[in-house]
Amino acid sequence: MTRVGVVTFPGTCDDRDALRALSLVGAEGVRLWHGDDELDGVDGMLVPGGFSYGDYLRCGAIASYAPIMAAVRRFAEAGGPVLGICNGFQVLCESGLLPGVLRPNHHGRFVCRDVDLVVQRSGSPWTSQAEAGTTLCVPIKHHDGAWFAPDDALAGLEPQVLLRYALNPNGATGAVAGISNEAGNVFGLMPHPEHAVDGLVGPLGGRPILTGLVELARAGSAVTA
Amino acid sequence: MKVTVLVRPKDGILDPQGEAIRHALDSLGYPIGQVRQGKVFDLEIDVETREQAEALAHEAAERALANGVMERFEVVVA
Numbered sequence: 027m028t029r030v031g032v033v034t035f036p037g038t039c040d041d042r043d044a045l046r047a048l049s050l051v052g053a054e055g056v057r058l059w060h061g062d063d064e065l066d067g068v069d070g071m072l073v074p075g076g077f078s079y080g081d082y083l084r085c086g087a088i089a090s091y092a093p094i095m096a097a098v099r100r101f102a103e104a105g106g107p108v109l110g111i112c113n114g115f116q117v118l119c120e121s122g123l124l125p126g127v128l129r130p131n132h133h134g135r136f137v138c139r140d141v142d143l144v145v146q147r148s149g150s151p152w153t154s155q156a157e158a159g160t161t162l163c164v165p166i167k168h169h170d171g172a173w174f175a176p177d178d179a180l181a182g183l184e185p186q187v188l189l190r191y192a193l194n195p196n197g198a199t200g201a202v203a204g205i206s207n208e209a210g211n212v213f214g215l216m217p218h219p220e221h222a223v224d225g226l227v228g229p230l231g232g233r234p235i236l237t238g239l240v241e242l243a244r245a246g247s248a249v250t251a
Numbered sequence: 252m253k254v255t256v257l258v259r260p261k262d263g264i265l266d267p268q269g270e271a272i273r274h275a276l277d278s279l280g281y282p283i284g285q286v287r288q289g290k291v292f293d294l295e296i297d298v299e300t301r302e303q304a305e306a307l308a309h310e311a312a313e314r315a316l317a318n319g320v321m322e323r324f325e326v327v328v329a
Contacts, residue, residue, distance in 0.1 A: 127320040134267035
């Protein structure tokens with residue numbers, strides 16, 4: 027079975043939901059600790075949400091120096107698929123694995139609600155090859171969730187923008203909800219796909235995203251096997 | 252050696268905290284047009300010279316204390 031690592035930092039709170047969601051989309055979640063130096067041979071990585079290190083300094087900043095992030099960086103540079111959700115997105119931006127930074131919501135309030143995300147690029151593995159214009163309903167819950175990049179950088183990053191908010195909930199530059207790195211194997215988003223995989227308790231818009239991670243991990247493991 | 256690193260939001264970057272503080276000051280009757288909130292880091296650095304302390308603080312600020320995408324910093328050696 028495809029194995030996907032889920033990192034726990036001190037203050038991470040969405041790791042267990044991520045592990046359960048991975049099992050619902052056909053992968054085995056592997057628990058990894060922030061102090062680990064190795065990724066236990068996993069095929070993909072998920073950096074989950076929460077409040078790592080109490081959000082001290084800047085959200086995700088201190089986690090980006092944790093030992094496991096050096097291993098995640100090596101994994102990403104070798105082409106391994108890495109998904110960052112919410113605080114995990116902040117960690118990947120602070121690590122320099124993704125462009126931009128997350129800053130406080132423009133209205134200064136915490137937001138917690140389901141939002142519609144609009145797929146920007148047809149055929150991306152990260153959205154399970156959905157057509158551009160498809161909407162995915164996924165919850166957000168954040169205070170520092172406004173993705174920011176300078177205006178002059180945004181045009182160059184456009185091919186990497188995979189998801190936008192239908193209605194911008196936080197003042198994100200260009201209403202960007204999720205963006206990948208240039209190579210396309212690292213993807214981060216503020217909304218929580220791991221909370222949108224079970225119809226009993228919420229929407230299902232997270233399934234194509236987590237399935238995308240698992241498919242990328244499976245394809246990678248087939249190549250290396 | 253005592254070194255202070257001041258971190259501020261870059262000009263033009265929205266600062267919701269500063270804006271909330273301005274509102275609070277306004278309700279206290281202070282006619283303040285704008286507030287920008289930053290951070291102060293007081294460092295104790297065990298090196299010989301001012302130049303070494305400044306260089307080390309500068310490097311630490313660039314790598315960790317400030318995020319250059321949205322913040323600028325200033326190093327002040329006591």
